[in-house]
Amino acid sequence: MTTGTTGAAPSAPRLLLLYHFFHPDDVVSARHFGDLAEEQQRRGWQVTVLASNRSCRQRGKIFAPYEDWNGIEIHRLFRPDWDQSKPLPRLLNSVWMIAGWFLRTLQLRPFDAIVVGSDPAFSPALALALRLAYPRAAIAHWCFDLYPEAIEAEGTSAAVGALAPVARWLMARSYRSYDALVDLGSRMQSRLAAYGAAAAQETLVPWALVETDRVAAADPAVRAELFGDAKLGLLYSGNLGRAHEFEPFVRLARACRARSGNAISFCFATRGYREPELRRAVGPEDSNIRFAPFADESALVARLEAADVHLLSLRPEWSGIVVPSKFFGSLAVGRPVLYAGPADSEVATWIAEHDVGLRIAEDQVDAAADRLHALVANPADVARWQANALGVYQREFSKRAVNDRWDALLRRLVAERAGGA
Secondary structure (H helix, E strand, C coil), X not given: CCCCCCCCCCCCCEEEEECCCCCCCCCHHHHHHHHHHHHHHHCCCEEEEEEECECCCCXXXXXXXXXXXXXXXXXXXCCCCCCCCCHHHHHHHHHHHHHHHHHHHCCCCCCCEEEECCCCCCHHHHHHHHHHHCCCCEEEEECCCCCCHHHHHHCCCHHHHHCHHHHHHHHHHHHCCXXXXXXXXHHHHHHHHCCCCCCEEEECCCCCCCCCCXXXXXXXXXXXXXXXXXXXXXXXXXXXXXXXXXXXXXHHHHHHHHHHCCCEEEEEEEECCCHHHHHHHCCCCXXXXXXXXXXXXXXXXXXXXXXXXXXXXXCHHHECCECCCHHHHHHHCCCCEEEECCCCCHHHHHHHHHCXXXXXXXXXXXXXXXXXXXXXXXXXXXXXXXXXXXXXXHHHHCHHHHHHHHHHHHHHHHHHHHHHC
16 A cells, blocks of 8 residues: 555555545535545545536536546546526436436446545435445445435425425435445434434544644734724634524624624624625624625635634524534634534534533523623633634544544445455
């Protein structure tokens, strides 16, 4: 085996990754699967990827059907340019991709291990066919989003909702074909466990795309742009979609302004489905709530490091269905989080376990304001909190730590399959 970056030796175990979007697409989940491919290749795997030929964000953009990316084979399946924002085209796309991927795998050499992602929706159903075709392969599902639970949480049409029982039955059958169901945290794990599959369950989170080795001080110019001359700056950076809250932060900002004016400032650098609603909720009197343009990746680190604390949210009905990736990005730059979300969610559990933030309960806005003003009065506490956040990230959630666990899991599953053959 080799641990270099130019590809694994021919005798290396073969790993197949299946995900809707992949390099060079820059959507976050595609980046995570790209990192997984590179990191497992460094750990001695010969990696092949099946993706689609479509870009996630740029409608009409396509990629070549085959690419050798630093020794990683990428096979891209053609699919029609269906609108993924609409339920029926999205469902048709899932059927197309699942069927096409399976037919393509039959043209490839056998694999020792296979990892199936959760995009497109219902892609775990692919394992029903893979298990028949490759009875000796170890098959794992990396669950970023749960279906049909995510569709139900979106509040889609009655017609789509009526299909949920059939979809649950299909997912239950599919999960039985896996050797491992890999989740993003305890609440998601419990939702998967409810399907009653015999597969091993393990939590392996999506690491931050940007990692630092120390807690850096804020760039004064960037901090002034986001927070003015505030003594404490809280930043929401990223998507504000259907799964996210903003109302608790607005209430908290108003509680802080009533006590200390603009000494504690909140900045939203966001886009997404609920951003217009947020802007309508903020009035001229909310002088300690500011907005900033969405940052591109080259400016992201300075943006994240400009804040003292990051804002993070999840609506209760989405608990265990998705896990906000912003949590890992915040800790990776040494910033604790102020979290508006359900008590049974993964982020709330990690906050309590590792002291990496503060959860805002519905009736505890005043208590959260007390904590923030205590930080203003004691800057050393902010520094201690930030150092702890970075230390926890490096130990528990970093790309290196998680990919070491991926390597160990896949090798264990392959050995177990070989022993039972």
